[in-house]
Amino acid sequence: MHWNLRTVVRLFLLVGGVLALASGTLGGSTTTLLVGAVAMGLGVVGLVTEWNESRT
Incomplete structure (x- = not known):
């Protein structure tokens, strides 16, 4: 998985959620x-x- 702004936003949504x-x-x-x-x-x-997109 490549770490970029979208990844950080998704982690923020997960933790905040x-x-x-x-x-x-x-x-x-x-x-x-x-x-x-x-x-x-x-x-x-x-x-x-x-994660699935980065595996392919």
Whole structure:
């Protein structure tokens, strides 16, 4: 995998999504929980896609 700006943004989405998901779970905020889940999902999908493209 080549590290570039997109990789950093995807890692930011993943880490931020996990933190927002945890915060929403602990705080009982459904909106924060959903935003965290979406951000985490986008980060994971983006990193997996980038990793698969770099293998070929």
